[in-house]
Amino acid sequence: MSGTPSLDRISLNQITTEHWSLEEAVEGCLRHDVPWISVWRHKIHEIGLSKSRKLIQDAGLNVSSICRGGMFPAPTPEERRERIEDNKRAIEEAAELGTDVLVLVCGPAPDKDIDSARKWVEEGIEELIPFAREHGIKLGIEPLHPMYAADRSVISTLGQANTISERLQSDYVGVVVDVFHVWWDPDLYREIERARGSILGFHVSDWVVPLPDIFKARGMMGDGVIELRRMRQAVEAAGYHGPIEVEIINDAIWNQPGDETLKQMKERYVEHV
Template sequence: MLNRISLNQITIDRSSLEEAVEGCSRADIPWIALWRHKIAETGLAESKRLVRDAGIRVSSVCRGGMFPAATANGRQANLDDNRRAVEEAAELGAEALVLVCGPAPDRDIDSARKWVAEGIERLVPFALDHGVKLGIEPLHPMYAAERSVIVTLDQAITLAERHSSQDVGVVVDVFHVWWDPGLYKQIARAEGRIVGFHVSDWIVPTPDLLMGRGMMGDGVIEIRRIREAVEAAGYKGPIEVEIFNRDIWDRPRDEVLILMKERFSIQV
């Protein structure tokens, strides 16, 4: 299993891309998921060189999406940014571009969902030309007002099913979907369309809506059960550890990576 572990860069957000790559090399972590703001800090060419020279593969680039906007010009600007994200993912050889689809610019959530569907439809041909798979990641409903109007795996699959499974799939993040009473039915429905799998834990009591994710084993999520369901649906790719938590960010980088591997072996 450890040959599938991927460091999602946000887990050690205080580190630069170069430091994250060096940490993966020391900890023998074979995959990394890169965030675009870290790529921008380092530069795309240098980011590519760092991961290539370290012999590490890129499981995903995060993030594309954020399609809705109040004006047509705003939606076009968002689409243009998504095209840049596709180009970055292609250059880095990423397995997928993760789409966090974006909130409504006002109270009209139905229009926002329509704009998400239209944005993906317009992005698909460009992604196909660049050999990049798009992965729609549904977020927990508590993020609907700020980050994504796509809040269930059912919604994400329905969007993905408008396109070939070779072009558009879904990303299953246990933090966002563990609560869903239809989760296992939807995972089975997503067979052949899962392009990413993210793990962390839901701490009780939850210390912070954004920054309160826990290390695997520190919360209530049935991580292994979900992983087994995802594998039964055909996903055998890298498994990203993605943790937003300032306490973890403040720990020494190598200490976090060692703990991450230990918990991955036990809990995932």
């Protein structure tokens, strides 16, 4: 558990090279010997599911996850039903591309009633379980930093995600640990241990000071304050030995050549993760 994780585990989360198409991202992974890719749905939809599948399969890449499902809360039952149907499409896309993890960004409250929004999140995940099981897809609840509670997710701590996972008691529901979102939590390491056996993904970036933006805020590993190696060792001690996704949302990184980004992310992964 000490030292550096194998480069066989590194995954390009596609948002890190947002200006690349899926085809360009696949070609970049091949050039830089990155064996895994996490695909975003808007990139799939640009070229279609069948072409996306063929690109990835022909390249021999492994898909670590599909991002994203979720966004369950909505003001009316009809809209919440539409969200469920969209999540079912995401599950089908994940199965088609050969991954077994759909990452859930759970969604904000449509009004000021955050308690109801959290209830709708849990109800939505519970409703999806039979469909997910049928397709062999696990639903990874990703807590987001509290600064995103108003516009992206009312699930803000790993503890909340663990509680939902435990209540639903399904092999097809677990949690995703993203260092950017949870590093600050005083209960983090207890909650990582609590998630033993149900961690479905581990995402790395860094928290730089000052943040360059709210949404496009993440830095390259080693440029910020997160104890990356300690956190990686903790998720491994809790049983997670799967791919490690580099997920960086940052204009400066998006605007540099993608090949430079992949070269740098591999170097920083070895040095800091």
